[in-house]
Amino acid sequence: MEAVKKEEMKKGPWKAEEDEVLINHVNRYGPRDWSSIRSKGLLQRTGKSCRLRWVNKLRPNLKSGCKFSAEEERTVIELQAEFGNKWARIATYLRGRTDNDVKNFWSSRVKRLARILHNSSDASTSPKPPSRRNKGQNVKPIQCFYPPQSFGLVEEEVTTASSSSSKILPYSSSDQVDEALRLSESGIKLEHQPFSFGTDPLMSEPHIANQQATIPFYPESRELLARLDNPYYYDILGPAGCSETLFALPQPFFELPPAERRCRHVSKDDEEEEADVFLDDFPADMFDQVDDPNQSP
DNA sequence: AAGCAACACAACCGCCTTTCG
DNA sequence: TCGAAAGGCGGTTGTGTTGCT
Structure with missing residues (x-):
């Protein structure tokens, strides 16, 4: 029956x-x-x-079809470090996002990171084909890593508004985020802070070091990176060198405002403008530097 | 044009917790 | 108090799309 x-x-x-x-x-x-x-x-x-x-x-007011904004990305990273894989909980901090959204975002992000690290290990033994992502781009030798636009973007704008410390502010009002989005859409350039893996919120959180089951680094990648002289590389995988919390956590978000803009499928140009997600902004062949130990990180 | 890889997303599965009779 | 049903959640998988070779 x-x-x-x-x-x-x-x-x-x-x-x-x-x-x-x-x-x-x-x-x-x-x-x-x-x-x-x-x-x-x-x-x-x-x-x-x-x-x-x-x-x-x-459900009303969902941001279906919208990519994660820089602010959302950073919030997820920060909250994941804080709560672990509590997607439903994390989603309460992001208006219009579901636990499934957050989960999908995170898993694809982790996959991408794992693939990059895996490729870096391959690159140490065999020549690597040109990056698909950066085809046609003139990728300069990396002297110093800069953060993707994702980081510092909204943070910077909010800082401007509050003239205080650089922290994520609670979503008590949508105005701050709206303003940040508006400014970012208008193409305002923001100053990047020098970046190393040691300052990546994802990598620097001590929680992350304990969550390696969640982030499947390939063993060969770990070995490879552990051999590197650059201590920052080791920060990715070993005990975090920087335990300081970089951002204050936003507050849970319960009341959903009207649907957002910045949706995908608007136009191709918009899509390219939008492509400032975390790892996208790293040159995909940035680990090529591994091949040349003489080049400073 | 075909094949492939990467990606994004929707939906299912299984386990755990909560509710209710 | 207990057991069944319902609900909630995280993990996983399947599929369509996109961009590149």
């Missing part, structure tokens, strides 16, 4: 009609009693599935 019920249960992508039914149900009864949607014969979906659909896609 149960098997028959399970067979009848629909899976896979949601259709617009199903969404409509679900929205109507929530409008009438509120976001609860998910299992009653099925028991009433409205949808052949599990209560779990209905809830997930609502929370991740149909």
Whole structure:
């Protein structure tokens, strides 16, 4: 009997009609009693599935289709260091973001980092093909790492507004973020702080050093980096050299304002402007420096 | 044009916690 | 107090898209 019920249960992508039914149900009864949607014969979906659909896609004021802003990225990094993989908790600090969003963002970020480190290990033994990402770009020898635009962006703007220390301010008002976004969209250049891995919030947090199960560095990468003379490289993997918390944490965000701008799929140019996500701003072949120990970091 | 890799995202699965009779 | 059902959450997987060779 149960098997028959399970067979009848629909899976896979949601259709617009199903969404409509679900929205109507929530409008009438509120976001609860998910299992009653099925028991009433409205949808052949599990209560779990209905809830997930609502929370991740149909809930009002979601930033669906929007890339993570620099501010959001930094917040996630900071909160992940603080809370670990508590995505639902972290998501409460980000308006319009779901735990799934945060989770996906983080996992792709970790994958990217792992791949870069893995490639760096490969590069030590074999020539590496040119970066796909930086094809056509004139990648200069790296004298000193600068942070991606992600870092320092909103922080700087907020600092300007408050004329105080450089901290992430709570989302008690959306005005600060709106202002920061507006300024960043208008192309205001912000001063970069000299950067090393030791100052990367992700890398420098002591919590991170204890979370290596979460960040799957390849063993060969660890060995490779451990051999490097540059102590900053070691900071990535070993005990963090800088234990100072760089940013104050924002406060949880519960009331969701109207949907945001800065959405993807606007135009290609916008997309390129937007491409300031954390690792994107590192030259993908930055680890080529590993090949030449004479070059200073 | 085809093939491939990287990426983003939606959705499912399984475990744990909470609620309720 | 206990057990079943529902809900919540983190991990994982599948799929479509994009950009490059």
